[in-house]
Amino acid sequence: MKQIGPMKVYPLLPKTNCGVCEPKTCMGFAVQLCERNFTVDECPPLLEEKYRENLVRLREIFTPPIREVVIGSGDHKVTIGGALVLMRHELRYTNPPAIAVVVDDSMTDETVTKRVQETNYFHYKYIGKILTLDAIAIRSANEHPERYARLVEIVAKSTQLPLILWSHNPAVIEAGVKVVHARRPLLYAATRENWKQMGELALHYRCPLGVYDHEIRMLRSIVKTLRVMGVDDLVLDPGCGFRGDLMETVSALTQIRIAAIRDEDDLLGYPLAGAPATLWEKLYAEGKDVVRWKEACLSAMMVVRYVDLLMVSSASKWSTLPLVVLRNNIYNDPRKPVSVEPGLRTFGEPDPKEAPVFITSNFALTYYTVLSDIEKLDCHLLVVDTEGMSVDSAVAGRKFTGAKVAEVVASSGIAEKVSHRTLIIPGLAARLKGDIEDATGWDVVVGPRDSSSIPGYVKAKWYGQDHTPGWSAR
Numbered sequence: 295m296k297q298i299g300p301m302k303v304y305p306l307l308p309k310t311n312c313g314v315c316e317p318k319t320c321m322g323f324a325v326q327l328c329e330r331n332f333t334v335d336e337c338p339p340l341l342e343e344k345y346r347e348n349l350v351r352l353r354e355i356f357t358p359p360i361r362e363v364v365i366g367s368g369d370h371k372v373t374i375g376g377a378l379v380l381m382r383h384e385l386r387y388t389n390p391p392a393i394a395v396v397v398d399d400s401m402t403d404e405t406v407t408k409r410v411q412e413t414n415y416f417h418y419k420y421i422g423k424i425l426t427l428d429a430i431a432i433r434s435a436n437e438h439p440e441r442y443a444r445l446v447e448i449v450a451k452s453t454q455l456p457l458i459l460w461s462h463n464p465a466v467i468e469a470g471v472k473v474v475h476a477r478r479p480l481l482y483a484a485t486r487e488n489w490k491q492m493g494e495l496a497l498h499y500r501c502p503l504g505v506y507d508h509e510i511r512m513l514r515s516i517v518k519t520l521r522v523m524g525v526d527d528l529v530l531d532p533g534c535g536f537r538g539d540l541m542e543t544v545s546a547l548t549q550i551r552i553a554a555i556r557d558e559d560d561l562l563g564y565p566l567a568g569a570p571a572t573l574w575e576k577l578y579a580e581g582k583d584v585v586r587w588k589e590a591c592l593s594a595m596m597v598v599r600y601v602d603l604l605m606v607s608s609a610s611k612w613s614t615l616p617l618v619v620l621r622n623n624i625y626n627d628p629r630k631p632v633s634v635e636p637g638l639r640t641f642g643e644p645d646p647k648e649a650p651v652f653i654t655s656n657f658a659l660t661y662y663t664v665l666s667d668i669e670k671l672d673c674h675l676l677v678v679d680t681e682g683m684s685v686d687s688a689v690a691g692r693k694f695t696g697a698k699v700a701e702v703v704a705s706s707g708i709a710e711k712v713s714h715r716t717l718i719i720p721g722l723a724a725r726l727k728g729d730i731e732d733a734t735g736w737d738v739v740v741g742p743r744d745s746s747s748i749p750g751y752v753k754a755k756w757y758g759q760d761h762t763p764g765w766s767a768r
């Protein structure tokens with residue numbers, strides 16, 4: 295990433311310390327800009343006429359080496375690209391790759407509608423987030439404009455998701471874009487043969503344009519020509535495959551991204567597209583299931599290697615779920631532990647006299663694992679601020695202590711919700727039992743090491759002994 299220091303940025307800010315932005319001072323804002331935690335538009339005074347030149351200069355300084363491209367319009371759009379770094383640990387990755395599911399005009403209307411609905415309704419709850427799919431790619435298998443236009447119409451009626459119109463035949467793309475131009479689909483793709491007509495369509499209908507060529511040199515040349523025409527909202531596809539050309543696929547994506555970010559090659563500074571769905575045609579002879587797992591593997595490799603738009607042949611959970619989880623894990627901020635708010639959570643209808651009170655850390659993965667194990671019980675859960683660390687790491691690192699538990703006991707008001715005074719701590723924090731008792735004045739019992747044992751533990755030990763919280767085992 296191009297390193298930009300706050301001293302280079304500060305002179306271009308208003309330097310009034312007006313306090314309107316969140317950092318409250320201009321130097322604080324400069325530091326946050328350099329960390330890419332804010333954008334220049336979040337300093338309202340900079341938008342005044344007298345700072346116009348400074349604003350232009352700041353926007354130039356902070357333009358990402360990979361442009362952002364928006365597919366779709368209004369509330370139904372997805373932004374791809376905008377990458378700042380080659381390595382995630384240098385800062386963070388920007389804009390998770392969009393995943394589009396492909397339909398084509400060789401399918402029956404029922405199959406198309408079913409696949410679009412599967413894509414619409416695909417969702418998976420993962421560490422407090424809902425993971426979804428992002429777009430539909432409408433492919434022309436028959437290169438028949440009227441048939442294609444009809445398919446586009448059917449898909450457009452079935453979904454609000456952003457659309458990708460996929461054909462190398464300009465007449466087919468024109469038939470499709472006429473139907474949905476207001477939704478600003480991605481036209482995919484311009485090639486060395488059709489770039490002129492595709493460029494004209496992109497200009498006329500004001501849509502982003504994909505550019506496809508398996509040679510990077512040629513890809514670059516097409517981009518240069520399209521830019522002269524005035525087409526600058528581009529997405530690059532160097533092609534993909536699974537046999538001999540697997541290495542070339544990953545290598546091409548990597549070379550393009552290195553050239554754009556490290557070597558500042560402006561002509562390659564665009565989001566990258568990959569279409570593992572094309573494997574269907576190449577490998578169908580090997581059998582449907584073989585192709586599917588190969589497609590899923592290649593897709594995963596492309597997510598790891600810089601692809602910003604992925605077109606896959608199915609919304610089936612078995613092949614798509616690993617991709618959305620992988621994407622989520624790579625595109626979070628490595629500097630921030632994934633955490634949840636500390637405090638009290640209440641489940642069901644806890645009886646004040648005997649409802650168990652559990653304790654856990656605020657590391658998101660721990661919290662959601664515990665939550666899935668206890669949410670059907672009538673109980674309370676106190677979440678300790680461990681700065682996003684799991685229980686065992688937090689105990690070792692002194693982020694989970696008697697004082698921290700006392701803090702959440704006091705601030706949560708749990709003493710008013712239950713009449714007993716017993717806390718159940720995780721088995722992994724067993725050695726803090728005495729420390730927590732001293733700090734809180736509550737009795738402490740040590741619960742299971744693994745939260746999946748909590749329901750059985752509650753039944754057998756908490757209620758099973760004599761219905762008295764804080765049974766003899768403590």
Ligand code: SF4
Pocket residue numbers: 307308309310311312313314315316318319320321323324336337338339340
């Ligand atoms: S809003 Fe702008 S002028 Fe005001 S303190 Fe922040 S950076 Fe400075």
